[in-house]
Amino acid sequence: MISTVVWGTGNVGRAAIRAVDAHPALKLTAVLVHNPDKVGRDAGQLCGLTHELGITATDDIDAVLAAGPTAVVYAASGDIRPDEALADITRAISAGAVVVTPALYPLYDQRNAPPEFRDPVLAAVADGGGSLFVSGVDPGWGNDVLPLLISGLGTTIDAIRCQEIFDYSTYDQEDSVRYLVGMGQPMDYQPLMLVETVPTMVWGGQIRLMARALGVQLDEIRETSDRRPLDATVSTRTMGEFAAGTQGAVRFEVQGIVQGEPRIVIEHVTRIHPSCAPDWPAPPGGGDGAHRVVIEGRPRIEVTVEATDEGENRSAGGNATAVGRLVGAIDWLVGAEPGLYDALDIPLRPAVGKLGRKQS
Structure with a gap:
């Protein structure tokens, strides 16, 4: 099982927790939050499930990354904080994690991305051996x-x-x-x-x-x-x-x-x-x-x-399908070479192991 962290529990993060929990190759190992009112709450409660997942939310980024997760779903917004989002994401990549996120618009087409976004990611990949795939939430x-x-x-x-x-x-x-x-x-x-x-x-x-x-x-x-x-x-x-x-x-x-x-x-x-x-x-x-x-x-x-x-809620449905594309890429990325990937690199694959799988 691929140990996976969900970072953020807003519109995207709620869907990400459910998607990771439902994915047969992934194991939810931590949930990172910014809001102190969410610290200590169970991930199942935060994402709208009717049962607890046994993972309590934390704001201790250092401890979560020090545990060496294989993958991170970065679900925090980058709309008005792109520099902070880039810093968070490169930090996770430097820790060796595969990261998937919708937060960094300039990296949708990573080959033509501005160097101020692309270069820090490539440096983090070289330093820590992680990877990054960015795909939009719209979706x-x-x-x-x-x-x-x-x-x-x-x-x-x-x-x-x-x-x-x-x-x-x-x-x-x-x-x-x-x-x-x-x-x-x-x-x-x-x-x-x-x-x-x-x-x-x-x-x-x-x-x-x-x-x-x-x-x-x-x-x-x-x-x-x-x-x-x-x-x-x-x-x-x-x-x-x-x-x-x-x-x-x-x-x-x-x-x-x-x-x-x-x-x-x-x-x-x-x-x-x-x-x-x-x-x-x-x-x-x-x-x-x-x-x-x-x-x-x-x-x-x-x-x-x-x-x-x-x-x-069809707005939540759009988020969920966007998240499904990102979370569904994690096991492929784990098996690929470290690097910076885009939508033309990541195959769209059948939902192996999900048919008939129940989730409350």
């Missing part, structure tokens, strides 16, 4: 392996579009929703996520990754965005009220331009309530969220994926 497979797989079914391809369609009203991360995305803010507020070049910083690596796999040269990467206000005040279960006239929906694209045309596109359509921007794409059946890949060409191919978790 990464929806912007790399799935569209690339489907592209192989076409005769001719004009464009590839990857969509995340998401209702934030059930998302349990208020600071990100209100301040990073800008939901509930005045329409003259500048959300950090939409500051020029930020979408490219976050999703440009996946555009470049797909271009590399498809054997095409990008002319450039462009960004477009649109925002809509709420017509009426709405109330959410997890984050309270969002006032009429404030931002209620965001739609943006990161476009990979090939021969002057947007050929590889990652699009996000996000709302705080389904009544906002009803003319924009919506999940089928009025659900909370969906991930869609559209291959424009001959034939035209469209695939929509909906996932539910944590009480029919």
Whole structure:
């Protein structure tokens, strides 16, 4: 069994604990938390299981890494703390661990990553013999392996579009929703996520990754965005009220331009309530969220994926599938040479040993 640590117990960490516990090749050996109120609580309780796992959460990073875990799922956020996340991750790699994480956007396409991110990781790999695989939480497979797989079914391809369609009203991360995305803010507020070049910083690596796999040269990467206000005040279960006239929906694209045309596109359509921007794409059946890949060409191919978790919550379902991709890569990484890997390196494999496996 591969001793595995989950570092962080937010939206991603909860799903990671469940995924590690369910994986037949992995053994959960520690859970790291930052919030002192979580220290000493059982991992099963923290991740929403109905039974205890016998692992109590700790904030003692030194002790956990000194125990020599084989793998670490780094589930702490890197949205507004990329330097701290990079330091944590390189620390685990230097301790010899295989690390999987969605936290470091610049390393989605590790071959073209900025040296200030890539070089510390490579130094940690050389020092400690660990490895790193980064894949997005939005989820990464929806912007790399799935569209690339489907592209192989076409005769001719004009464009590839990857969509995340998401209702934030059930998302349990208020600071990100209100301040990073800008939901509930005045329409003259500048959300950090939409500051020029930020979408490219976050999703440009996946555009470049797909271009590399498809054997095409990008002319450039462009960004477009649109925002809509709420017509009426709405109330959410997890984050309270969002006032009429404030931002209620965001739609943006990161476009990979090939021969002057947007050929590889990652699009996000996000709302705080389904009544906002009803003319924009919506999940089928009025659900909370969906991930869609559209291959424009001959034939035209469209695939929509909906996932539910944590009480029919599709936002949690997206997190769970993103985590499944990361956690499912651990045993492959353990058997591979130490290094820095991306989504084109890691095979998407069948769920061996999981069929029929029960988890409360």
